[in-house]
Amino acid sequence: MSLTCSIRNIIPPAVPNIIASTGTGARYWLVLGTSGEAAVTITRRSFCASLAAGFLSAIRPTGAEQPVTIMDMAGREVHLPALPKRIVLLEAHDLLTMSLLHPDPASLVVGWAAVDRIDSELLERLLVNGHTISVAGKQSPDTVSLEGLIGLAPDLVVTTSFMTPQGNGESIAERLGQFGIPVVFSDASSNTFVGARDSDPVAELKASMKMWGVLLGVSEKADTFVSFYERELAGITARISGTKPITTYLEVQSTLDDCCWAAGRKVWGDLLALAGGQPLPGVTAPWFEKLSLEYLLSTPHDVYIASGGGWASGSRPAIGPGLDPKLGRQGLQRLIDGRPAFGHLPSVRARRVHGIWTGLITNLPLNILFVAQAAKWLHPEQCIDLDPVAILDRINRDFAAFPIEGPLWASI
Template sequence: MRLNRRSFCGSLVGGVLTAKAARADEAIIVTDMAGRTVRLPAPPKRIVLLEARDIVSMALLHPDPAALVVGWAATDRIDSKLLQERFTQGRDIALVGKQSPDTISIEGLASLSPDLVVANFYMAPHGSDDLLVTRLESFGIPVVFSDTSSNTVAGETLDDDPVANIIGHMQMWGAVLGVADRVRDYAGFFETQMQRVQRCVAGAPTVTTYLEIQSTAEDCCWAAGNKVWGSLLEHAGGKNLPGVTEPWFQKLQLEHLLSTPHAVYIASGGGWASDIRPAIGPGLDPAKGREGLERVIRRTGFDLLPSVRDGRVHGIWTGLISVPPLNILFIELAAKWLHPDRCAEIDPAATLAEINARFLSTPIEGPLWVSLQEA
């Protein structure tokens, strides 16, 4: 079923009531983000994450998610060494792979005796038919998909609106962890924040924006695609660069960027490779993040961009896009940056503070965003 903005908000709270907590010896049924129904003999206690950043979603629902995680892959994509250390709380979690599916050892993974493996379409691109999935299931290890985002048609999400998919993502984790009440609380909070943004951007002209998914001083120009990042931008009253046709990301020629007028430039950064990317993320010095933004706009031709000339240059931590339940922070930020007069009352810092106070036992420290011209 496809959800639009209105049906998404209307279904958030009601949908989560279908999940219920399971007893320690009771089988649970999980509907994953690929639409698969997976039976778990009991609530899992030994989980392997093929996408390590899923631990952030877990942390919004569980006080100590690392206690359940015995292995993970792609730890660099958490994009914050500080956050990784704080969520693990000193535990030694086995590394089962790096940032691509060809680095995963199926035998090594199976040797951890997991009772659940959580995958996505990036690490298991063929979904249910992926060799990794079929081998694990032949060993009696259940697999669920927490995300189906992909830059290929075959890996297209069931619903191309990531905001609509957030409810499914949280429901899935709520079922796995047996915390329907926590999902309900977060869903209500998310709905309230989304409605505020929708009110302030309603009727506003959309603002063309260059949203860059990989901002480095050495390379250009990796534009956000029309789905995932681009769809989140639409919820903030923006629109992607014309000419972008790929769903997740697309390499553009500098000439195309220079010939495409846009009002706002949003770069992405983080803790990984922060010497060439803007150092924006949990616990990082905002001055360093600002310096990183200044470096990327010194790339050839960027002084000719209207967004740069007008000083409408901003940067975000990648986790605001890559971790679904944190998407609300990106949407609020983009709404303020694209529509500063209409959305002046939106306060992403207050939203982050509420997320920390209500949902996270290990807070995510800001700033998670930087602007060259502070308001």
Template sequence: MVSRRRFLAHGAALLCAPSLARAGGREVVDVLGNVVRLKAAPQRILLLDASDYYMMAALLPDPGGRIVGWASAARLDLGAQAERLGAVFPEVGGISPDTVSVEAILGLEPDLVVTSAYMSPQTATLAQHLENAGIPVAWSGDYGQSMGPQEKLQRSLGFWGELLDQQARAGELRDQSMARFDALTAAPAPGPLPRVYMEIMTTYDSCCWAAGRAFWGDLFQLAGGDLLAGSDGWGAQLSPEGLLGLNPEVYIATGGNFAPGLQPAIGPGLDPEQGRSGLRKAADRQGLRNSDAVVQGRIHGIWSGLISSPLFGPLLAECLAKWLHPEHFRELDPVMTLAALNRYFPAPLPGPLWASLGEA
């Protein structure tokens, strides 16, 4: 494995340098630091974590020309926008690793399979089966448990830029994205950190899944918030009484396209007013309705897709910072940040990707 220090020290070089040639083939370094040996530049890529589509879409004018199939397509949460964005491919599995079919993968004849630790723990065994069949496997993520958003973004763009021979474009996108993170880190420290209940898997008929520190801790540190974490991992369920006792000052829900009748309808192409109506309904549940967050009207929501790709990290961090410290971070403009990112996609990703009560 390549150490984190060594990888970051050479991150810019990875974006600018060609892949290493070995005996007529090439080698690339994946996000976890593994050296992946390829016979040639891959033309038939299979994504076991469909959220990697966003990286390919940002770096290639026609990402669909290189993708032969995928799994976990539901993670994209694009709803009716999937076909417009060209995000429709043969599926070899669902959203969990136990649904992935080796036979379906082999039938699509990929020359590279890209997976992530999100599809663990069975993915490691699956990867061994594929490698035994002569299909190389690269890793695009670590499930958010050891890398912060800046490091994850740089590693991801380094890997995908090298893999797709798009080092220059990846470097431009890296610089643009890191500038947005730098705007947060360079600002003076904000005042008191508000207590934040970040709810994952928001639904109207249950409560209260609190985000954990594994993914969210670094983001809220950047944004200046005191995350009322459900665990040190991805998250955990609190009781309504327990949540009320914590008395959050800011509430952030997670909505999406997947089940707009059961969760706030926040996602590409959806009606913004429908999303705000969903936020009101979510905030009226036991454990929240009498909290400082609801009484003071500090109620917000995000599209679930914002956590699916490192590309959205700067955008998500800006939204959080604006909500937690609106005066301190008044110069931040998530709308402009999304517009700048959309210039890299073959088709722009439409809003609403976030929502707040009180917006016109």
């Protein structure tokens, strides 16, 4: 849907208190109060956006649905007049979380951004499920426009702090709120207090599923998933209780030409800790840290876990839904053979080299698969009966709108 905004077509001659500025390509109008005083100056862009928002809200159907209130991942209480039916996702991989709760989530999504971060062509096709979803932006916030979002007539925009940063002025999220379009944040890093405390992936998973359960009207199914997650995690915790953490080089970006990006203490590091591991002692950054090859070679560690996915699979291990498992193993071997002296790493010499699909980290509901598989790699004796494939099968059988194909990890 597109709207052409022309001041001559919008303002009838009988409305004297809106005065257009003169000149070719005029950009500003002065809106006068009833007594003739200047009330506000607006730009053509903001005027058109306001007009579009008003027009679109006017044509939205009204029904007897009850309003809903959620607490989003930024800790904000957000009120919606009804369950959303036209959602824009500024992080496209949120659709995967929706797919664990809703049988056809793409039927509710009219736009999305950062589609490449789904990191699997097969998964993208399955998520779309034959629907048409407009691209609202790419992988950075500067590719998202207020006018583009309003033009999609959403009744909800789901975003993150990365995709809608505050900057020096009003963020897109704040502007959308001014136009009556509710905005919720789907990532915990959007919470301004997150840096003041330790991150907690389990608490974040529970909060995320509760939020989506309310938004999709399936709170009971969301609670069932959380219970399933907690049971599986408790089983892993019991198996590795009392074991010594295994020092692990966990790599957030595994490409031939850019070594060596270690996972930090938060998020990836938190999940590694749940699996009975710990980062290299020199890693102090919260999110990720670039290490020198010399440091890696001289620092004892037991296991190397690389990351891979669907994009740029020629330079990073091709690991993910729909990809040939042989390609993942070949990609891991290519990292070892193609990086100078990498074959001399303690973990490589011990032949404890593994790789994961990044989606197991970036998608909160799939974190349990990373924890399970990593625990099996780090503590093989204690976790001999732990079956991550069975966990994936349970997710596919009881929750997923479509099967998420494995394997989502590889080893050499």
